Amino acid sequence: MDHAEALLIGGRAGAGKTTVGWEVSARLRAAQVAHAVIDGDFMGAVHPAPAGDAPRSAITERNLAAVWGNYAELGYRRLVYTNTVSVLDEAAPMFRRAMGERVRLVRVLLTATDVTAEQRLAGRELGSELEHEVRCSARKARLLDERAPADVVRVVTDGRPVIDIAAEVVAATGWVTEIAGSAGAARRPASTAG
Structure with a gap:
């Protein structure tokens, strides 16, 4: 592979981006797919x-x-990147400038209802930021729903195990199939619910 590929995992606060991103990494490691992981929230x-x-x-x-x-x-030529709005069209130029014009972007939007997001945030935000995070999460959910392009893969996270969600996200990349095809036999990913 002579160009970079980036899996961009977006979604509202409480959709599970970070958790899913690390589970995606675990699945890629199990399949011997070389990659790097960056949590975009820390970049700024x-x-x-x-x-x-x-x-x-x-x-x-x-x-x-x-x-x-x-x-x-x-x-390294593959990146798993998590950030709320990374799946929007206006983010693509940043990845092209940072990773090269020929970078292949796979965009996945994780979705969650207000109830699910608030429950997850309540378990995570133990300080003074809970109310602010809940309000911002709802606002970003509306923004993402309105502005995420049609070619963005949408993955529902409500009531689903992270392993199943990550399997669906990895499938969107084609990375495991691509490696399996070039390396002969590869480990089969765990089956997904459905």
Whole structure:
């Protein structure tokens, strides 16, 4: 493979992006698929926002380019990237600039109802941010529902085990099948519910 590929996992807060991202990584490791994992939330986690006209997305892109550059130098060509809005069309240019014009983007939007998201957030947000996170999650869910392109793979997470969700996400990449085809026999992924 002479170009990079990125699996972009987006979704509202409480949809399960981080948990699913790590389970996807576990499945890829089990199938011997080389990859790197980046939680996009950490790429722009600064306060206050950068001075001047540069939006916070500028520091995110700089950090993504630097971290991906290190991975690429070591020979990695596949990235699992989690971030709320990474699946939107306006995010694609950032990945092309950071990872190369020919990067193949596989975009997966994890969905969850308000009730599910709030339950998950209540278990996760133990400090002062719960109410803020619940409000922002609902707003981002509406934004993603309205603006995610038709070619984005949508995966429902309500009431489903993370193993099943991750299997569906990995299937969207074609990475395990591609490796299995080129390497002969490969381990079969665990069956999904359905």
